[in-house]
Amino acid sequence: MTTITVEQAITAYIEVVSTSRSENTARAYTNGLNLFSQMLDVRNLPPHSTAINELPEDACAWYATTLKVYSAATERLYLTAVSGFYEFLAAENLSSPNLSRIRLIIRQRARRPGLRLPQFPRDNIELIIDYAINIVPARFENEADKLRHFRDRAFMITLADTGLRVHEACNLRRGDIDWNEGRAIIIGKGNQEAIVRFSRRALKLLREYLAARAELDGTTGKQLSTLALFARHDKGVGKKIKSITTKTGRKIIEQLVVEAVGAEAIGSITPHSFRHYFVTTVLRSTGNLKLAQELARHRNISVTQRYAHLSDDELDHGYWEIFDE
Secondary structure: OOOOEHHHHHHHHHHHHHHHOOHHHHHHHHHHHHHHHHHHHHOOOOOOOOEHHHOOOOHHHHHHHHHHHOOHHHHHHHHHHHHHHHHHHHHOOOOOOOHHHHHHHHHHHOOOOOOOOOOOOHHHHHHHHHHHHHOOOOOOOOHHHHHHHHHHHHHHHHHHHHOOOHHHHHOOEHHHEEOOOOEEEEEOHHHOEEEEEOOHHHHHHHHHHHHHOHHHHHOOOOOHHHOEOOEOOOHHHOOOOOEOOHHHHHHHHHHHHHHHOOHHHEOOEOHHHHHHHHHHHHHHHHOOHHHHHHHHOOOOHHHHHOOOOOOHHHHHHHHHHHHOO
16 A cells, blocks of 8 residues: 555645546546645644654544535535545545544534525526527628627527537538427536537527628638538637637627627626526426426426426416415
8 A cells, every 4th residue: 555645645635637537527526635734734644744654533523613614515525625625535545434434523513504595686697598599680790700709699599499518519511400300419417418408599600600700600611511510710719620719609798798688798698598488498398397397408307406496486376366466
């Protein structure tokens, strides 16, 4: 069994997480394990000098106490990171922790996150959707400006009508879409392959965008199917076709929010708001929880159930019907 310090083991674990998980997950795990290291320092177990085989399982219980000042969701995330760290130690034969006991400690001491109903301004989202579909500027400053207009409205309607997460939409290639069947096969959350359906209006706007982009795509010399579905149109990219980033995706939505609703609505609507809109639209139209779960690609139906509640308007209407006769 190799003997290294706790600090060295944590560094090795974070490297593994960084290569196998998303950037956001790696960042969160790094923050959690940095806090874990600070806690060990306070407990006179400095990570830079403590051998990994001297790390006690009870450190999980100590850490859980430290995390009580954080939200329940953050507490659970950071404990999951530390639990994964102990599993890493066992898998790499760096120490021999009792993993069953560690899991029990975490189950007993971690709080359950409170249930939060998804909140989003549905009326404003529908205003933005109407704006994107119907507003076409009388003139464009230049070709790039025109392409951005067609791209942005196609991107937003794609989010609203497919339930795609922003990074999933940004990663789409032209060849991913089966235009006859109106669907695409993607690699979604957890590296899982999934089928996503596209509405007629989403396909219509995508075709309009790609038609406007046809000349530019033709100059690449590459197969059209390999090109990004949503491409950058800025000076920095020139005539190359490169995928937009999630940062650009968020900026697209922010700009449409400003144009359709006003600057005061910035922050209240994000790309993920359109995923909420998608799920609640399915539920309001069908009442079918299982259908909404499958279309949203939720692993656990309890996630979908968070959306199965009456809107404030419906609650208001029901209340005043009863008490304001």
